[in-house]
Amino acid sequence: MKRNTFLLVCLLSASCSIPKLSRSPLDFFAFLRIFTGTQFTGQTIGGVVSGLITNTSVTLTNGNDTITVSTDGNFTFPRKLNTGDLYNVNVTTNGVGLSCTIANAQGVVQNAPITNISITCGLGVGYYEVGVNITGITGTVDVQNNGADTISFSANGFQKFSIVQPTGSNYSVTISSQPAGTVCSFDNPSLTVGTVGATNVTVFITCVSGYIVGGNLFSFSSTDIGTSLINQKSYLRTFAGSFPTNNSGLGPAPGVAVMSTTSTVARFNNPSMMAADTNFLYVADTTNGVIRKIDKVSGITTIFAGGNSGGGTPCPGTLITNCLDGVGTAAQFNGPVGLTTNGNNLFVLENNGNRIRIVNLTTTSVSTLAGSGNNGSLDNTSGILASFSNPSWMTLHNGTFYIVDRGNCTIRTLNPTTTAVATIAGGVGLCSFANSPVGTNARFVSPIAIVGVGNYLYVSDVGAGGGYKIRRISLTGTNAVDTIAGDGVQASTDGIGTSAQFNDPHGLTTDGTNLFISEWLGHRIRHLNLTTNRVTTLVGSVSGYADNATGNGLLNFPGYIATDGQTIYIADQGNHAIRTLQPAELLQYTLDGNANDSIGTNHGNLIGAPNTTRDENGLSNGAYELDGTTQSIVSSSNVSQITDNLTISAWIHTSGKTTNQAVFYNGLGGTDGYGLVIESSGNLRISVGNLFSPASFMQVSPNRWTHVTMRRFAGSWQIFFNGKSDFIGYATNPITPTGTFKVGDDGNGSRFKGKISNVQFFNGALDDDAIQKLAIQVPSGLISYYPFNGNGKDFGNYSNDLSSFGVVATTTDRNGFPSSAYYFNGTSYFEKSNPNGLPIGGSSRSICAWFKSSSPVAQYIVSFGTAINSTASGLVILQPEVGMLGWNDEAKVIKEDFLNQWIHLCGVFDGTTAFVYENGTLRHSEGKSSWNTGISSTLNIGRLITPTGYFNGDIDDVRIYDRSLSISEIRAISGYYPTQTSVWNQTVASSSLKFFLLPESANFGAGGCNGGANCVYAWNDRSRNNLNLTQATASAQPIFNANILNGSPGIRFIGPDATYLSAACSTSLLSSANTIFVVYNDTEMSGSDGIFQNGAKLLYLPDGTPPNKLVSLFDLQLGNPPKVITSSTFSSTLGETILLTLDHNGTTGNIYKYGTSVAVTPSSGTAYNCALGDLSMGRYFWNVGIYPNNGDYLNGSIGDFLYFDQVLTPNDREIVECYLSSKYNLKLGHTCP
Known part of the structure; x- marks a missing residue:
């Protein structure tokens, strides 16, 4: 086989030849050994390197063979040696601070690889390591030494910096980065900077979760x-x-x-x-x-x-x-x-x-x-x-x-x-x-x-x-x-x-x-x-x-x-x-479309599916309307068992009831806990289990948004109306509440009827100012707000507290609350120097105030800005106009006479156009791009910014906003007023309101009337039709009384004295269709008494069997009796204050008592004219005989009287009824729009 291989190699290789005999035989055997014996591979030379430090290496040399090793572990030279060859390995260190020794470096190759060469390394003499131990890590933390050498940690543990340092060198360890939400710091900051001594340095870092804020x-x-x-x-x-x-x-x-x-x-x-x-x-x-x-x-x-x-x-x-x-x-x-x-x-x-x-x-x-x-x-x-x-x-x-x-x-x-x-x-x-x-x-x-x-x-x-x-x-x-x-x-x-x-x-x-x-x-x-x-x-x-x-x-x-x-x-x-x-707040039900708790999770449950309605801020669906019988809101769990310092408040718009109404109650009424109830009179009482506090002095008027607060402070209970305290001095300790918190119910049958919004429950007794701030309607964008409840404090957002100059005295406000408005005498005023936040330039704003004045001269309610054309702002009365101040650039409208009447005036500027609202009705608008209000050095109330104009009368509830209010917001503040009906028009001839008398529009003084005081000699029509009534005969003059009708003003007619007021008959009041509103009382309940007559049209209290009195509208030209429409039994109580509404379209009609329809007996065929009488209030003028035997005179009082020359829609009728209800504290049989 070997021979065959040899021959094959020879055939394939052109250089292959038979060895010549002249060569040495050893040459032949050396060549032949390639094919006939084992091949030579040599022995490897290697070993192990240990103890290398970071950023260092060793270079190993064996003869001409060199390798560099940078990590601990085994090494092998690339060249192999023959058996019997000598090897001699040398080591050279690379890097700072590295020292190495070598063992088994020399020897003779035998028949096996050399693997025991050992290089052992470590720090050199005088060199030391700087290391970091870190704990609490949650992400990646980078640490540096001397601003260059960096270690990255992603887990707790110990690491060394790569660069070792000699004794005497400086080190400075810093944390260069750490994850957000982690705070890493040195256990001992003083050890992070120093000089390397004769030992290694270890710096300890601890990380915690969080952020350092304010130390x-x-x-x-x-x-x-x-x-x-x-x-x-x-x-x-x-x-x-x-x-x-x-x-x-x-x-x-x-x-x-x-x-x-x-x-x-x-x-x-x-x-x-x-x-x-x-x-x-x-x-x-x-x-x-x-x-x-x-x-x-x-x-x-x-x-x-x-x-x-x-x-x-x-x-x-x-x-x-x-x-x-x-x-x-x-x-x-x-x-x-x-x-x-x-x-x-x-x-x-x-x-x-x-x-x-x-x-x-x-x-x-x-x-x-x-x-x-x-x-x-x-x-x-x-x-x-x-x-x-x-x-x-x-x-x-x-x-x-x-x-x-x-x-x-x-x-x-x-x-x-x-x-x-x-x-x-x-x-x-x-x-x-x-x-x-x-x-x-x-x-x-x-x-x-x-x-x-x-x-x-x-x-x-x-x-x-x-x-x-x-x-x-x-x-x-x-x-x-x-x-x-x-x-x-x-x-x-x-x-x-x-x-x-x-x-x-x-x-x-x-x-x-x-x-x-x-x-x-x-x-x-x-x-x-x-x-x-x-x-x-x-x-x-x-x-x-x-x-x-x-x-x-x-x-x-x-x-x-x-x-x-x-x-x-x-x-x-x-x-x-x-x-x-x-x-402090434990619970808040804003009730803006749901009963959720805005503070926590104690959401309310709606009982009886109450409807949403407009709230105190004019927000649609911002409140709930409860029916007074089955509907309420109940917390899902108990609120608090506190019985000492606490505060609970709510906005309410009650419709009134003949029984007690619970506004809110914590616990179970009649048993334990505490709450606030409204009596039929409108007075408030605190209910403590089965006990009640004395009644409040102030009253809640129906169909008017009122903020009510119950507070217990230092053992004494108190009630607040619109932020003003009505101290009742009640110190009964309550039994710890055991039930839920209820809105509109006490758990014992006292249900609330009306609208309710923004119920708040606080731990602790809020101070008076804090309660006043709760009682702010339409708070959004409010710069300054002056409720004038006994001080000039600003409860808006800019703390522009006022200082008084001259005699500025507290007086009764439009709600009848004492010391809740200020009287200005024509020289006195409030002022804030260098006010903050007031609108400047052409910025949007709204300025609103309630005022009542008896002076016919020019007057200034609010003013700020500068005394340069178009650079001032405020509210002004410039007879015969009223509107927004602009300094020789006013936005104003001709007004009707409103002396002695509380009027809500609101000026709105949207940056381009000015709008003037009176009692919630837009009266005027005009472009005012010329306005460029200057930075004001003073804010004045009751005076012009220069001392050239003042105010004489009462001012209350002044507001300045940094935005344009909507009409719904303005009406939430102003409340209802007859001019808000759809049939009222700025143009007198186009307005359906033809006759409007208010007790406040009467002129009165000392004279020859019964009692000699407040004798009314004129009663002025505020429909702007100028149907003004007079009485020249002193003994026939009725009397103005400021609180005769449920605490509200009225004109007292004395039947035995034959008192009345009259004018010539007006054809504008002879319309076949009409709607008449009147608030009155009858203090005699016998005889037939005339309330209103215009020619042949007569609103009359005809004879009835006392105490069952009827009311009728007559056309005196008709047969006997000349009834157009007559009610069923209408009045059964002597001196009862009645809100009467009568509408008739010439054929049929309706009569309403407190907004509820009563049974009527109608007639048709009216043909009113002026032939049979004058225009009289307080009597039926027979047009025959000699005074005082020429009429049937009312023995009672008349409040507001309104005549529209058409039948109003239900919505318009209810607006007027709600206005009268609120003014005269009369309950209605319907809710208000």
């Missing part, structure tokens, strides 16, 4: 808890320290700190700054000299660090009095006041010790970060060598510590890594006020607190000479300093920016959106919106101690404040307690 650990990057505390009102509660009774208790006493106790037993002694993480609140218990830790869920309070229990070591620095580093209670603090955290460590600012200390949250190990202990102002690149002077506050923002060095009146920075301390604002010892584009040129009077939001720091500055302000420092450029809130006056006044005032603003914190301010001498917590600079008081008023809502929650020198993004924490130093703020 606290949040679960979110920012929140807006201020909005909910404002909108839902704020409730002040004790969190730890003590829980005395809430009725103005004495508060907790100071006490020593104990290792661990419950929140109710824990005692503090002047608690100061706080810091929060996700689970705990840390408190600097200053006088006790310790840091306390409070479990936010259980309230368990422990000593976290401090106390000098033994084993501590003196702090570094030059002054080490009362300063020990150590673990937990072994450490000692010297006046700890400030706290901030990065989620891993707690940083403590010492006011007396002039240091910043660091406490690890896991180990409680306490060390010193900065401050020599000396009182001074020295900046230094080494924090231990820097000095401070009684620093008061510190915060962590964007990785830097900011410190208020109060004794130096400066703002300092501290780098947490390098510990370098620098000054960025203020001048050492230059304690005064100055803003400046350069931070170090600015001056602070006495700065206290600091917090960062975005690119700014905010500082509270106190003291006379420019303090009592909130200052702002830019973190860009040259650290410019300015003032964003406070005018330097020491007071507690809400407002916008520098129109607000602070009474010693002490503490600051942020939810990442806005600021919260604790006011030391004002005993308040304030909120500062950083978008609008609006300052709002959340809780507090006078000094005291009470867990309660808004201004009734009392504090005693609240010095420090903090938040975790969910709760506001307050160190109430005078009470030695930790307090919290939470939303």
Whole structure:
């Protein structure tokens, strides 16, 4: 076989030949061995490399054969050696700090591969590694050393930087990136920068979930808890320290700190700054000299660090009095006041010790970060060598510590890594006020607190000479300093920016959106919106101690404040307690198309399928209408078992009932709980189980939106109407509610009839101002709102509180509520200097007010802007016109006489066109692109912006909006009025309203009438048809009475005195079709009494068998009796105030009592004329005989009288009836549109 192979090779190879015999035989055998013996492969040379460090390698050489190895493991040279060959391997290191040794480097190749060459590497002498150990990681975290060498972590563990460093070299470890929602920080920041010694360096990093906001650990990057505390009102509660009774208790006493106790037993002694993480609140218990830790869920309070229990070591620095580093209670603090955290460590600012200390949250190990202990102002690149002077506050923002060095009146920075301390604002010892584009040129009077939001720091500055302000420092450029809130006056006044005032603003914190301010001498917590600079008081008023809502929650020198993004924490130093703020509102049913709870999940159940209707803001389907028998709204679960401080409110538009109506009730009526009921008279009572409070003095008028509130405060119940208190002095304690919360029902059969909207239930007794704010109709876009309930406060959004000039006296408002409007005497007025937020230029606006005047001269209701053509704005009466002010560029309309009558006037400007609304009716519109309202130096009510025009009369409910109101919104405010009917027209001849008398349109005075006072000598028609009635004979003059008809005005006609008012018969009142409305009473119930006559048309109370009185419309030309239409029994009660509606189309008709149709006996064939009488009110004129025997005179009173010359649609008729019902407190048999 071998031979055959040889021959085949020879045949295929052209170079193959038979060996020549002349060659050596060994040559032949060497050649032949290729084909006849085993082939030579050689032996490999290799081994193993171990101990390489990152970014290093070794180069191995064996003769001319070289390889480079960069990772631990086996290696093999590429060239093989023969048996018997020598090998000699050498090693060369590549990279900094690598040292290697080699074993088995030399030898002779035998019959097997060489595999035992061993290279063992490690750090060279004097070289060391820098490593990082990380825990708590949830994403990818990058860490750098010296700005270049990077490690990426995606899991907890230990890694080393690739570059090793020789002894004496510097290292600087930083966290270069971390995932959003994770806060990673060094356990000991001072160890992240240093010089490599004779050992490896390990830096420890701990990561926690959350965000650092305002020096606290949040679960979110920012929140807006201020909005909910404002909108839902704020409730002040004790969190730890003590829980005395809430009725103005004495508060907790100071006490020593104990290792661990419950929140109710824990005692503090002047608690100061706080810091929060996700689970705990840390408190600097200053006088006790310790840091306390409070479990936010259980309230368990422990000593976290401090106390000098033994084993501590003196702090570094030059002054080490009362300063020990150590673990937990072994450490000692010297006046700890400030706290901030990065989620891993707690940083403590010492006011007396002039240091910043660091406490690890896991180990409680306490060390010193900065401050020599000396009182001074020295900046230094080494924090231990820097000095401070009684620093008061510190915060962590964007990785830097900011410190208020109060004794130096400066703002300092501290780098947490390098510990370098620098000054960025203020001048050492230059304690005064100055803003400046350069931070170090600015001056602070006495700065206290600091917090960062975005690119700014905010500082509270106190003291006379420019303090009592909130200052702002830019973190860009040259650290410019300015003032964003406070005018330097020491007071507690809400407002916008520098129109607000602070009474010693002490503490600051942020939810990442806005600021919260604790006011030391004002005993308040304030909120500062950083978008609008609006300052709002959340809780507090006078000094005291009470867990309660808004201004009734009392504090005693609240010095420090903090938040975790969910709760506001307050160190109430005078009470030695930790307090919290939470939303006071427990439930809100807006009832805008559903009964859902807008605050939580306690949704209401609709009982009996009530219909939706228009609400108090004019919003379609914004309320529910309950039928008074089967319909109500019931919460799905119990609301609250509170029985002390509480507030419940609602908007109601009652239709009236003859029995009690429950507006709302918590519990079971007649058994337990509490609620608010309306009596048939319209008075309110508080129902407490089976007991009732005295009736309110004020009344709810039917078919008018009214805001009602029930409050229990310090054991006493109160009722509010439209934000005004009606104190009833009722102190009965309720039985704890056992049932659900009900709207329109008490669970015991007292059902509400009418519309109801926006029911709110609060924990705590809201203060009067907070209740007034609940009672704002159409709040959207409201700049300023003056309800004038005894003060000139602005309850809108810009706090333009008014000051009075001259005698501005309270008076009764349009609802009959006392001290709920203001009277201006023609020289007195209200004014706000430098008002905020008023419309300028051609911006949209609405300006509305109620007014009543007895003066015929030009008058000014509201004015602002400038005294240049087309640059003013407001409401004006320029006889004989009324409208919007423009300064020689008014939008106005000729008005009817409305002296002595409450009129609702609303001017609307949409940027192009001005609209004038009177009593909810559009009276005029015209283009006003010329308007360019100037920036006003004053806002005036009752006066022109220049002292050349005033107002004489009553003004109430003034509103200024930054938008155009809709007609539905305007009518929600104004209520019903006859001109809102579809048949009324601005053009008198085209209007169906032909005759309109109101008691307020009468002229009266002293005279010869019965009693000699308020003798009516003229009654003016306000339909603009000028059908004015008079009475020249003094003895025949009726009497004006301001409250004769259910508390509303009327004209009292005295039958025995034959009183009446008359004019010539008017053909405009002889229409065959008509609708007549009248409110009257009959105080005699005998004889036939005329109410209204015009020629042959007579509205008459004919004879009846008392007390069953009828009412008829006669055409005196007809046969006997000349009845057109007669009612069935109509009046059965002496002096009953009746709302009568009569319509007739010339053939048939209807008579309504309180809006409900009664049985009638109609006749047809009317042919009215003026031949048989004049136009008279209060009598039937026989046209024969001599006065007083020439007529049948009414013995009773007449209120409003209206005549339309056509039969009104049901909707139009109901509008008028609803107007009269509301005005005269009369219940209707139908709902209102």
